[in-house]
Amino acid sequence: MLNSSEILYKKYKDARDAAWNTLILFNVDKLPVSVGVIFKKLGITVGKYSNKEMPIAIKRSDLAETALLQRAFTVYSDNNPLVFYNEATPISELRFSLAHELGHLLLSHSPSHWNQNAPTRKSIEIDANRFAVRLLSPACVLKEMNITDKNEIAKLCGLPLSEAGERAKRLKALAKRNLFLKSELEKQVLEQFYPILPYSSNNSDKSPESTLPSSLKSNGETPDSP
Numbered sequence: 168m169l170n171s172s173e174i175l176y177k178k179y180k181d182a183r184d185a186a187w188n189t190l191i192l193f194n195v196d197k198l199p200v201s202v203g204v205i206f207k208k209l210g211i212t213v214g215k216y217s218n219k220e221m222p223i224a225i226k227r228s229d230l231a232e233t234a235l236l237q238r239a240f241t242v243y244s245d246n247n248p249l250v251f252y253n254e255a256t257p258i259s260e261l262r263f264s265l266a267h268e269l270g271h272l273l274l275s276h277s278p279s280h281w282n283q284n285a286p287t288r289k290s291i292e293i294d295a296n297r298f299a300v301r302l303l304s305p306a307c308v309l310k311e312m313n314i315t316d317k318n319e320i321a322k323l324c325g326l327p328l329s330e331a332g333e334r335a336k337r338l339k340a341l342a343k344r345n346l347f348l349k350s351e352l353e354k355q356v357l358e359q360f361y362p363i364l365p366y367s368s369n370n371s372d373k374s375p376e377s378t379l380p381s382s383l384k385s386n387g388e389t390p391d392s393p
């Protein structure tokens with residue numbers, strides 16, 4: 168049986184790995200990440216609303232009264248998720264909010280947990296945020312691009328400044344403990360982003376292979392090697 172710190176670590180790891188898997192599965196190779204494209208590939212409809220126009224699916228849901236206070240949320244129609252965003256939301260916050268909703272869906276958070284009063288509500292919100300920030304600002308990519316400042320992170324990843332500030336702190340902590348590229352999944356993410364990494368443009372005499380970080384050079388192992 169897992170003890171409580173092991174359970175917390177597992178929850179963190181699940182959200183982190185889901186973000187990496189999503190980047191890999193949907194072939195994301197540039198920043199800012201387009202969350203709209205991922206929803207489209209998943210076949211999930213994303214609609215907007217405003218105080219002038221409230222879609223019927225929202226009117227029918229128990230969120231009708233509070234919709235204008237929210238940035239985005241998911242409702243279910245015949246078991247199909249429909250994601251809605253408030254048209255008044257600034258773009259960086261909207262990107263984060265949509266990534267957060269995607270996190271709920273891909274981490275299989277059941278709608279019954281979304282009730283404000285459900286005991287699990289706080290913890291699934293934390294997990295959805297963890298997923299969102301890791302999807303939108305993959306640490307290994309920022310490190311390879313030498314991006315450490317919160318303003319640069321906000322600009323490059325299209326993140327709200329508050330989230331970018333947290334990400335900057337996290338990058339510092341990861342660097343201090345040398346925790347980058349410890350996972351095969353993270354290595355795959357970095358390889359996928361190779362076109363936007365700064366290596367080869369200034370080193371045209373070097374082949375891409377010779378300019379990859381040593382941890383990514385092919386060593387004959389498959390990604391599934393132990």
Ligand SMILES: [Zn+2]
Nearest residue numbers: 267271292295
């Ligand atoms: Zn949420």
